[in-house]
Amino acid sequence: MSDLGRDTVELLQQLIRGEAVNDGAPDGGGEHRQVETLLRYFEGSGLEGVTVEPHPGRTSLVVRIEGTDASAPALALVGHTDVVPVEPAGWSRDPFAAEIVDGVVWGRGAIDMLNLTAAYAAVTRRLAVEGFRPRGDLVFAAVADEENGSRFGVEWLTEHRLDLIDADYVLTESGGAHAGPRPGITVMVGEKGGAGRRLRVTGTPGHGSAPWGARNAAVLAAEAVVRLSRHRAPAVITPQWRDYARALDLDAETTAALVDADRIDDVLPHLGALAGFAHASTHTTVSPNVVRAGEKGNVIPGEATVQLDIRVLPGVSREDVEGQLRDALGDLLEHIEIEGDWFGEATLSPTDTPLFDALGSAVRRVHPGAELLPMLGVGGTDGRFYRRRGIPAYGFGVLSERWDYGTFRRLFHGNDERIDVASLELTVTALDDVVRTFHDPGGSARARRIDGPERTDSRKKATT
Ligand SMILES: [Zn+2]
Incomplete structure (x- = not known):
């Protein structure tokens, strides 16, 4: 293994043991432990980091190696340091011990995304130690709170300290898996957007001993949940899904159905582990995830709430989402009020960029003949905060x-x-390669800033 690889493995182990579990509570996370680990890791490299702490313990670290040419594009490597909670009973090994067994590192965060955060840090440190001067700035950001919407992480930094994390191109999670038998490496070029909505269901309270004919809010909420889960919204075949489906190299009939909006729902039951992803990649999804009703065992509840996790494809609007909910709920709306108006559009980065080219050549060096397969993520990453400002962000x-x-x-x-x-x-070798190719004074003549009007406008907004 290379020194860079060894560094990455060791740092990943330390970050897993840092146990920065983000349970959604403001005082959760504990990302300050991760920042302390990283600051120790950078000791002696000559790099100096800036830390921010929007809430006690919710610390992020940003390190910037200044480029030699102020007009050259800056590249940011953005890695979150928090992880989601575990259910220990379901694990075969201690989720926070970071054991290595038969060449595999076990632990929460091993792929989401402490692996990448460790690799970004290793590449950044090595370049600094070597005295490598990138043409444009190289930014390494180890950020908090990605697993709960980034309120104390990239969202906060975008609103309050854009100067620290701003860049012209961004790499973040997630990508790198093999799409099918032909060598195709997935790169996340965009992600679905979201809408948060809550159903407030109103019934009539009464005595639990005589339920017949009662307007029980729990029963109405249950009916709403069932209708939402059975509702068949129309499928949309995006260009990313079309390419991905073809790369899977399934039989011709299945492939044809997968890229046909009228037939994809029929093949979903035969797709096995891929089904949920195939469905989410082609539909606006609505998942009722928090259902609450009732206070007392002998009282028919007069009120219930259902929190919905809604994810939208590119081109889907707020009105489309509301229309879909109305279609699904039908006459139940007599008892239901739809609350909330938050809406975030899906985001997509162009692929005709010098950074995307650099990703392709780095991948081919480790997997000869491999092609990049641009994908649309169905979940959320910090990439969206950059894409919304017109900055290409890839999960790699x-x-x-x-x-x-x-x-x-x-x-x-x-x-x-x-x-x-x-x-x-493989990942750290490719990342090192990408940064050098993108920032090498001789090799990046093609690198250019993307300065669309959209970008200039949103930048202004972000700094006021
Ligand atoms: Zn993640």
């Missing part, structure tokens, strides 16, 4: 051949999260 990594996309996805937020050391070596 390179995993070993044992990682198909189904396996990769299952371990995200799942039990027994782990990564093989070989993948860490």
Whole structure:
């Protein structure tokens, strides 16, 4: 293994042991421990970091290596340091011990995304130690709170300290899995947007001993949940999904159905582990995730709430979401008020950029003949805060051949999260390559800033 690979493995172990579990509570997370680890790691490299702490313990660290040419584009490597909670009973090993067994590192965060955060830090440190001067700025950001919407992380930094994390191009999670038998490495070029809505259901309270004919809010809420989960919204075949479906190399009939909006729902039941992802990649999804009703065992509840997790494809508007909810709920709306108006559009980065080219050449160096497969993520990452300002952000990594996309996805937020050391070596080698290619004074003549009007406007907004 290379020094860079060894560094990445060791740092990943320390970050897993940092146990920065983000349970959604403001005082959770404890990312300050991760920042202390990283500051120790950078000691002696000559790099100086800036830390911010929007809430006690919710610390982020930003390190910037200044470029030699102020007009050259800046590249940011943005890694979150928090992880989601675990259900220890479902794990075969201690989720925070970071054991290495048969060449595999086990632990919460091993693929989401302490692996990448460690690799970004290792690349940044090595470049600094070597005295490498990038043409444009190189930014390493180790950020808090990604797993709960980034209120104390990139969202806060975007609103209050854009100067620290701003860049012209961004790499973040997630990517690097193999799409199918042909060498295709996934790169996340965009992600679905979201809408938060809550159903407030009103019934009539009464005595639990005589339920017949009662307008029980819990029963109405249950009916709403069932209608939402059975509702068939129309499918949309995005260009990213079309390419991905073809790369899977399934039989011709299944592939044809997968890229046909009228037929995809019929093949979903036959797709196995891929089904949920295939559905989410082609539909606006509505998942009723928090349902509350009732206070007391003998009282019919007069009120219930249902919190919905709604994810939208590119081009879907706030009005489309509201229309879909109305269609699904139908006459139940007599008892239901839809609350909330937050809406975040899906985001997508162009792929005709010098950074995307650099990703392609780095991947081909480790997997000869491999092609990049641009994908739309169905979850959320910090990439969206950059894409919304017109800045290309890609989810990038390179995993070993044992990682198909189904396996990769299952371990995200799942039990027994782990990564093989070989993948860490591949990823850090490719990242090092990407940064050098993108920032090499001789090789990046093609690198250019993207200065659309959209970008200039949103920048102004972000700093006021
Ligand atoms: Zn993540």
